[in-house]
Amino acid sequence: MKKLHDMATLVRSKNAGPFLLTLDIVFRDRPSYEAVVKSGVLSAKSVARMYGVADSEVQFFLCPEINAIKATLPRAVGSGDPLDTDVYGAQQVGPLMNLEVPV
Amino acid sequence: MSPMRVFSPTGCLGYGFADASLEAGIRAKPDFIGMDAGSSDPGPAYLGSGQSFTSRDAVARDLDRILPMAKKAGIPVIVGTAGGAGGNPHVDLTLDIVREVAKKRGLSLRVAVIRSEFSKDALRKAFREGRISPLPGAPKIDEGTIDAATRVVGMMGIEPFQEALARKPDLVLAGRACDASIFAAAPVTQGIPRGIALHAAKIIQCGNGAVERRLIPDGMLGDLTKDDFVLTPLLPGTRCTPESVISHSLYENPDAYLTPEPAGTLDASKAWYRQEPDGISVRIGGSLFHTADKYTVRLEGVELAGYRSLVFGAIRDTVLLRQLDSFCAALKEKWRRRVAETFPDEKGEGRDATHALIIRLLGVNAAMGEREPNQFQGHEAGMVLEAVARTQERAHTLTSIGQNLVFHAPVQGWSGQVSNLAFPYSPSVLDAGAVYRFSMNHIIELPDPRAPFPVEMVAV
Numbered sequence: 264m265k266k267l268h269d270m271a272t273l274v275r276s277k278n279a280g281p282f283l284l285t286l287d288i289v290f291r292d293r294p295s296y297e298a299v300v301k302s303g304v305l306s307a308k309s310v311a312r313m314y315g316v317a318d319s320e321v322q323f324f325l326c327p328e329i330n331a332i333k334a335t336l337p338r339a340v341g342s343g344d345p346l347d348t349d350v351y352g353a354q355q356v357g358p359l360m361n362l363e364v365p366v
Numbered sequence: 367m368s369p370m371r372v373f374s375p376t377g378c379l380g381y382g383f384a385d386a387s388l389e390a391g392i393r394a395k396p397d398f399i400g401m402d403a404g405s406s407d408p409g410p411a412y413l414g415s416g417q418s419f420t421s422r423d424a425v426a427r428d429l430d431r432i433l434p435m436a437k438k439a440g441i442p443v444i445v446g447t448a449g450g451a452g453g454n455p456h457v458d459l460t461l462d463i464v465r466e467v468a469k470k471r472g473l474s475l476r477v478a479v480i481r482s483e484f485s486k487d488a489l490r491k492a493f494r495e496g497r498i499s500p501l502p503g504a505p506k507i508d509e510g511t512i513d514a515a516t517r518v519v520g521m522m523g524i525e526p527f528q529e530a531l532a533r534k535p536d537l538v539l540a541g542r543a544c545d546a547s548i549f550a551a552a553p554v555t556q557g558i559p560r561g562i563a564l565h566a567a568k569i570i571q572c573g574n575g576a577v578e579r580r581l582i583p584d585g586m587l588g589d590l591t592k593d594d595f596v597l598t599p600l601l602p603g604t605r606c607t608p609e610s611v612i613s614h615s616l617y618e619n620p621d622a623y624l625t626p627e628p629a630g631t632l633d634a635s636k637a638w639y640r641q642e643p644d645g646i647s648v649r650i651g652g653s654l655f656h657t658a659d660k661y662t663v664r665l666e667g668v669e670l671a672g673y674r675s676l677v678f679g680a681i682r683d684t685v686l687l688r689q690l691d692s693f694c695a696a697l698k699e700k701w702r703r704r705v706a707e708t709f710p711d712e713k714g715e716g717r718d719a720t721h722a723l724i725i726r727l728l729g730v731n732a733a734m735g736e737r738e739p740n741q742f743q744g745h746e747a748g749m750v751l752e753a754v755a756r757t758q759e760r761a762h763t764l765t766s767i768g769q770n771l772v773f774h775a776p777v778q779g780w781s782g783q784v785s786n787l788a789f790p791y792s793p794s795v796l797d798a799g800a801v802y803r804f805s806m807n808h809i810i811e812l813p814d815p816r817a818p819f820p821v822e823m824v825a826v
Contacts, residue, residue: 275617277617278406279619279620280503280505280807281406281666281804282504282807283502283620284735285505285616285618285619285620287613287616287617289613313739320425320619322620324620324623326616328608329608331613333616334497335621337502337503337588339735339736341505341803341804341807342407342409342410343409343411343802343803344405344671344803344804345671345672345724346722346724346735348726348735349657350405350407350732351408354583354733354734355737357734357735357736357738357739357740358737358739
């Protein structure tokens with residue numbers, strides 16, 4: 264088992280507009296990317312579970328040309344709303360970084 | 367059709383650049399200088415309050431260097447989303463800075479000002495005609511949402527910029543704009559295909575954001591032809607690679623390959639990226655544009671949520687830290703009840719709530735809130751109590767009530783008078799001003815892409 268953050272050069276969360284959050288993971292190399300893709304631990308379904316949203320609300324992208332995976336999901340509340348915790352959506356990466364990858 | 371050279375001195379007007387890079391960019395004889403000056407990313411407060419998230423002095427500093435050089439070179443400067451949010455006060459604020467710089471430098475400038483605020487009448491009419499629809503994640507709206515909005519701007523496409531540029535201005539100062547419109551308008555007028563023009567624009571609007579390691583905010587040149595475009599960063603020691611450019615295209619975009627624009631969709635899924643022989647530039651081609659049936663622009667609207675006061679303290683009592691959940695639940699209930707008893711006119715829940723009482727725990731789940739999967743472990747936690755209410759004074763009072771309750775609230779296991787928080791500040795209750803929320807993130811169908819974005823020539 265390896266942690267996702269040990270296999271990546273970038274694990275990032277950020278707003279994509281005021282109501283969406285997008286997660287970008289760029290892997291160190293092709294084998295790391297392929298190991299994660301093949302393991303199936305990262306998918307629209309797993310992202311939905313991690314962030315407590317419905318599967319259908321997650322857009323999921325494989326970007327093999329740069330060994331990256333991207334996922335986009337709704338924010339819990341709009342950016343800057345009185346109940347918001349993260350105006351830029353910049354620190355929503357904790358559970359993602361610590362994802363266990365069987366390698 | 368002749369090629370076009372585009373210069374983006376910085377990712378955001380006011381973020382600065384190396385003077386040598388600006389000089390190098392001007393020496394390269396670009397056809398124009400473009401600059402994005404805003405974003406919705408810093409949140410709804412700026413569109414609501416009319417203030418900018420960029421500092422006046424920093425914007426003045428950038429314009430003071432750029433405007434005289436551009437005027438001397440005889441090339442237009444194009445600024446989009448002026449003043450950080452692109453509303454009328456933001457455009458006026460930037461125009462004010464331009465006047466200041468022009469006076470100081472003895473410049474006379476022809477400025478094309480493009481406004482982007484939508485009137486409530488226009489929005490109500492469009493809503494009734496079914497021309498407004500929500501983007502993913504946006505709240506449901508009705509006419510009440512439009513009535514309650516503090517300010518609504520539309521993100522203009524390339525057409526208003528094309529109209530402004532046809533008047534041969536020294537400076538285009540535009541309100542809220544799609545980032546790509548700022549840089550794609552002139553190339554599209556020149557006959558560069560929209561796929562190439564918009565893809566180049568989308569990357570270069572970030573200045574040198576697409577380089578491998580962005581040491582400081584700085585400039586980028588783009589060379590566009592009908593077949594492809596080349597990106598070249600100006601700061602020595604930095605370079606673009608195919609990977610750095612593709613990786614940048616993921617940033618802040620919901621989709622990895624498709625970007626909706628007013629007239630259709632930019633499609634980079636078939637794009638190719640090649641390192642140029644100089645080792646610092648990247649050539650990109652194969653970018654497509656799919657024209658949509660309807661022309662739509664994105665609307666951003668905000669409404670006042672109230673006024674915020676807050677108090678911050680730190681908890682170091684290990685007994686209390688072991689019962690944070692139950693402690694906070696009891697505190698919240700007691701706080702809620704005390705507010706209701708003190709102010710019969712206050713309502714804490716439902717659609718017509720007049721205030722919100724919020725407890726945040728730093729070191730526990732401050733970043734992720736209810737999405738945080740981990741249990742608290744640690745020797746210290748921060749606590750913020752805040753109230754958002756109809757006036758600043760009331761928010762202050764509600765927060766003070768919370769502070770009084772939390773300080774001596776009983777802790778299971780202790781008896782006698784406890785004092786639960788380390789308050790670093792005196793006064794402890796801080797007034798944080800107006801709080802806004804995004805109430806609209808919709809698209810509006812426009813029969814005429816230019817009509818809502820009037821161009822006005824101003825002599826400075």
